[in-house]
Amino acid sequence: MIEVHDLHKTFKAKSGPVHAVRGVGFTARDGEITGLLGPNGAGKTTTLRMLYTLMTPERGSVRVDGLDAQRDATAVRRRLGVLPDARGVYKRLTARENITYFGRLYGMDDATIAVRIDELARTLGMEDFLDRRTEGFSQGQRTKTAIARALVHSPRNVILDEPTNGLDVMTTRGLRAFLQELRAQGHCVIFSSHIMQEVAALCDRIVIIAQGEVRANGTPDELRAQSGEDNLEDAFVQLIGTEEGLSA
Numbered sequence: 001m002i003e004v005h006d007l008h009k010t011f012k013a014k015s016g017p018v019h020a021v022r023g024v025g026f027t028a029r030d031g032e033i034t035g036l037l038g039p040n041g042a043g044k045t046t047t048l049r050m051l052y053t054l055m056t057p058e059r060g061s062v063r064v065d066g067l068d069a070q071r072d073a074t075a076v077r078r079r080l081g082v083l084p085d086a087r088g089v090y091k092r093l094t095a096r097e098n099i100t101y102f103g104r105l106y107g108m109d110d111a112t113i114a115v116r117i118d119e120l121a122r123t124l125g126m127e128d129f130l131d132r133r134t135e136g137f138s139q140g141q142r143t144k145t146a147i148a149r150a151l152v153h154s155p156r157n158v159i160l161d162e163p164t165n166g167l168d169v170m171t172t173r174g175l176r177a178f179l180q181e182l183r184a185q186g187h188c189v190i191f192s193s194h195i196m197q198e199v200a201a202l203c204d205r206i207v208i209i210a211q212g213e214v215r216a217n218g219t220p221d222e223l224r225a226q227s228g229e230d231n232l233e234d235a236f237v238q239l240i241g242t243e244e245g246l247s248a
């Protein structure tokens with residue numbers, strides 16, 4: 001479970017401060033998929049970076065399975081699997097070597113890593129390119145490698161930044177099924193997206209974020225009720241106040 005309380009983050013820019021995240025709070029539960037939905041520049045990536053301890057918030061706190069992300073950063077990292085916005089796979093290594101390297105960093109032995117890679121490769125459809133160097137990989141192949149790498153240690157909590165960016169329809173469907181499987185196994189899954197159809201199709205709980213603030217938070221039914229709209233798409237537009245950047 002990931003509990004986020006009153007996060008704030010400001011960046012200095014030449015033109016003045018950018019208040020990227022202003023008091024974001026929500027809870028992502030085990031056995032649920034929580035979607036962070038918002039237009040470009042809403043503060044999703046910055047929020048996620050604070051969740052996975054890459055960035056320190058100016059204010060507020062993050063707890064992962066009850067552990068404080070700032071005080072117990074190492075223990076928290078062990079409990080997280082992260083697909084960052086910059087996928088950053090090592091291009092001289094094969095996909096398998098990339099994943100193995102991360103498994104070793106998590107203290108896994110090679111036999112366990114090999115079994116786990118077989119499992120992930122099957123689920124994500126990676127068999128064809130698993131033993132190729134990642135240099136020249138398509139975006140989808142790189143993303144799959146980065147997802148497998150994030151999950152090699154079977155983390156309790158999974159954070160994915162725009163996981164379907166650049167993926168084709170079939171791969172997106174496969175990834176959806178995969179996230180549903182993680183949910184069924186009781187994992188806590190958070191992913192960000194600016195595509196409302198995607199969030200609507202998959203999420204148990206949706207946190208709508210715009211201009212660094214949470215505009216609404218609830219199940220799809222609750223959001224429909226809150227906005228007074230029957231259609232989820234209309235509810236999103238109403239709650240965010242703009243259609244900009246919210247489309248496939």
Ligand SMILES: Nc1ncnc2c1ncn2[C@@H]1O[C@H](COP(=O)(O)OP(=O)(O)OP(=O)(O)O)[C@@H](O)[C@H]1O
Pocket residue numbers: 011012013018019020038039040041042043044045046047194
């Ligand atoms: N390192 C940084 N320095 C300066 N400004 C930043 C930095 N990182 C983010 N920002 C600004 O903070 C705001 C929120 O950015 P963020 O990347 O969190 O949004 P996002 O919701 O993930 O958007 P997108 O869907 O476009 O990826 C934006 O205005 C962005 O320009």
